[in-house]
Amino acid sequence: MATHKLLLLPGDGIGTEVMAEVKRLIDWLNSAGIAKFETEDGLVGGASYDADKVAITDATMAKAHASDAVIFGAVGGPKWDGVPYDARPEAGLLRLRKDLGLFANLRPAVCYPALADASSLKREVVEGLDIMIVRELTGGVYFGEPKTITDLGNGQKRAVDTQLYETYEIDRIARVAFDLARKRRNKVTSMEKRNVMKTGLLWNEVVTAVHKADYADVALEHQLADSGGMNLVKWPKQFDVIVTDNLFGDILSDIAAMLTGSLGMLPSASLGAVDAKTGKRKSMYEPVHGSAPDIAGKGLANPVAMLASFGMALRYSLDMGDLADKLDQAIAAVLAKGLRTADIKSEGTTVVSTSQMGEAILKEM
């Protein structure tokens, strides 16, 4: 049996609590002889700042490079509002993405039927919803230079961020989207603001070219990011795979997640390029939700998004698709039994704590 090396980075807030449920699952898989995981723990975000005055240490980065997959909780919180910009909690997450080359962020927005009523949208609009948002994760305004604040004197400052994309960056993320669409409902919607942004113009051009050259069998549609956002709210079921840049992806994937009413349930995967020599790719898995400092430490957090993120790791990085299926089934079964954490409770369901939810899912497996 192959040994898989995992780096666990719980981070801040509810990150620690939901990661504990992943550890419980890993321990059981190890002891039951179902799989063989070697895990290491590391600090990231505010937790790392408190210990080492940086959002992630070089030592932890080295462990990330050496692992088969990074499992990431969440970072940030008001406690670190005053820390220097380069050491803010988010900087740890951004360094992981950039240094590991995780350019493809896969964010499924799925509406669990049992939770459709938790959505602020009408049941018929979201029931059965299953979208995959493919967000570019290592380019755009997140990393473009210059990125500065200049003092102009007279109480005036000038702040600059640079939105930058090169052809190869758009080309590779487009391919990820088209490949995924082929395994789904065969449709890709690309979103940008080509009517205002040069990066949008290039984005549109490259996606169109990749489609024409290698994916003519997949349906391709272009929407402006503002109308795309409207369409997400109006009738999200029109979408299958959405591919968009780092900043639009940040906003639109959060909105799509919220539409489903299942925010506490949604996982994500961040993938690098496949290494030609090893056939492997760097990867990181994290829940879509954040560190939720307001409910941290109270056993209120929903561990499903974190567990489902571990499930994506099994599927995309560790070649254990069957085990991932079993985990997904266990999650569905526990929901069907009416167990709910507080964020998704409704009439007639039983509210349980973070660890009770984790245990119930484990028992089901």
Place this chain on the structure above:
Amino acid sequence: MATHKLLLLPGDGIGTEVMAEVKRLIDWLNSAGIAKFETEDGLVGGASYDADKVAITDATMAKAHASDAVIFGAVGGPKWDGVPYDARPEAGLLRLRKDLGLFANLRPAVCYPALADASSLKREVVEGLDIMIVRELTGGVYFGEPKTITDLGNGQKRAVDTQLYETYEIDRIARVAFDLARKRRNKVTSMEKRNVMKTGLLWNEVVTAVHKADYADVALEHQLADSGGMNLVKWPKQFDVIVTDNLFGDILSDIAAMLTGSLGMLPSASLGAVDAKTGKRKSMYEPVHGSAPDIAGKGLANPVAMLASFGMALRYSLDMGDLADKLDQAIAAVLAKGLRTADIKSEGTTVVSTSQMGEAILKEM
């Protein structure tokens, strides 16, 4: 009676049809002696390109500068997909905004009770919703330089847009938001991505400083633009005034408009600074919806957003608040009678054409 000079720019698609209803109203107001308008017509967008190979001519810009208010329809459509970038329909709109210095874009998102069921959101989430989005309109990534596409050879290109804000730009838009909040429910939510963008950091700093110096009586809250977008979908009634930058404002105001189910009903105002000498400000009024080329020329368009935009002109630029009230009441009365254009029809209502709707509102006045 003062004479008001208006420049009417219907633009493309349904722009012409909905502007016709404004003209009908203006003609009646003139002939009934209720007000005195001098109007000029001009071309913008694709219509201007077809005539003059530019998205707006210098002559039309001169008329815009000389008018008391510009009334704008909508621009764009697939017909002009292939025109040179600098002559694309949107360039006309962007030049009007920039050259007239219209830095403050006011976009109310109001849910008309009679239309709450047209929303994809649950009635209780949107009924009674009344948000004002204040979008910065002459800065940010829309106008920052460099804004280029460079050929790098080897089939590679690099596209760059520049997101740029200076203190004074953020200061003045924050004041617009705080002033509006004082006349509303006294709360401002500022949205940016300070955890990723230097412009977000400066935005947050300046809004906080303006608040502290001159608006401490108004409640101020900061949200990251991604969580802000989520909160818009989850529970929009938590907001009163939202102030945000050009690009976030583009996306978030469209989403807010779509939430209400009343997209065809929503007006917007774009305002410049008050001239210290004349006490006047440049202004432009336009519906939130676009040119809808798919339904253009069929009498299907809803003229209410355009008429309500004219109403905003009466209120904000022409000092005719009473007349604006009457127009708003006439719109509400016609809706109460069950008249609907196709976009907002529902069971038990009477579907009418663009011009029938315009006539009914006029009769009501």
